[in-house]
Amino acid sequence: MRRDLEKDVVGRKVVRAEVRSSKNAMRIIRRHAKRKEFTDRLVGRKLAKTERRGKYILLHLDNGDVLVVHFGMSGQFIRGNKRQALPPHTHVVIDFQQGGDLRYVDPRTFGEMFVATPDELGKVKELQHIAIDPLDHVFTWHAFGAALAERASKMKQLLMDQKFMSGLGNIYSDEVLFAAGLQHDRMSDTLSSQEVRRLYRALQEVLQEAIRFRGTTLDDEAYVDLFGKPGEFQNELKVYGRAGQPCRRCRTPIQALKVSGRNAYFCPQCQS
Ligand SMILES: [Zn+2]
Missing domain, CATH: 3.20.190.10 (MutM-like, N-terminal)
Structure with a gap:
């Protein structure tokens, strides 16, 4: 329609x-x-x-x-x-x-x-109360910014909240936040409009790339994010599962932290 x-x-x-x-x-x-x-x-x-x-x-x-x-x-x-x-x-x-x-x-x-x-x-x-579908590319960054401000939650939790956004799991929330240069615990209502736009663009880019590589499968856990099929996106991951390894952008070791039972991976240098 x-x-x-x-x-x-x-x-x-x-x-x-x-x-x-x-x-x-x-x-x-x-x-x-x-x-x-x-x-x-x-x-x-x-x-x-x-x-x-x-x-x-x-x-x-x-x-x-x-x-x-x-x-x-x-x-x-x-x-x-x-x-x-x-x-x-x-x-x-x-x-x-x-x-x-x-x-x-x-x-x-x-x-x-x-x-x-x-x-x-x-x-x-x-x-x-309608979850944003990040793959429906026509949702606007204006509407996205308003929704973020409305929720006032920590970014990683919010991106993984199925009531807020559908289909974004543990892996992609880390990858999207890295691409956007945002820390996992940044409050969603403190983002500048420039940061909202960067996050918006990061969502589109990371998910499009993920589709291109047909999802992500990791050897050490039977965990497939967003898509059911095994894919090659894990070779493209910038932060997820890379604790201790150098950031692909600045060489600072990637850190991992437990956030509500899940590991959050991030670069302490590139994300704020
Ligand atoms: Zn970095």
Whole structure:
């Protein structure tokens, strides 16, 4: 769904947005007091990218705002154009400059749509308990930074918390933190925006590399992280399992420390 939407609407500019006159249409945009409050924030904006978070679809606008959509039980988007009659239960119509429109159709009206700033988005409680999927490359570093600040936890524990981020285990949390230059016990709400961006980039890079090498298998423990298949990524590991060996970046011996029952490997020189 998201991929189709991405292909269909990203890059398009909204020239007109209409919330239909029915009461049910107001139900769909129930977080807004007035129709105009919703439509004014869409008109003139370009759709920059789409993101899926749990059951929510986030359509990022070019001014940083986000159009959030939840389809409820029966909601859906239908692409159309002026020549086509609106299907029954159409509640919102978004017209694009490049032609064509996007219709939100929902017979049971359990779904919803609203526009939020990144700050407002961080306060939407339905979106707070959805784990970030680091392999869904479209989650933004803005949203990531807000989520980190929100949690105020030690970095390694947070990265391994399946409720926060899915799929990142013991090995990759160490590798990602090394790549980002962050200590395992740094508090997530003390990161500068530069550090958030570095961490964000490190996540993408380490995981992409891990995929390329098809996961990690270690001789001394039957432990496969993230992927089920044996891989060659262990030869690429920078810190994990390398206690006492020289850091690949600065030659300082890598240290290991027990953190809530697991070993955390890090370079005392490169990470702070
Ligand atoms: Zn180092």
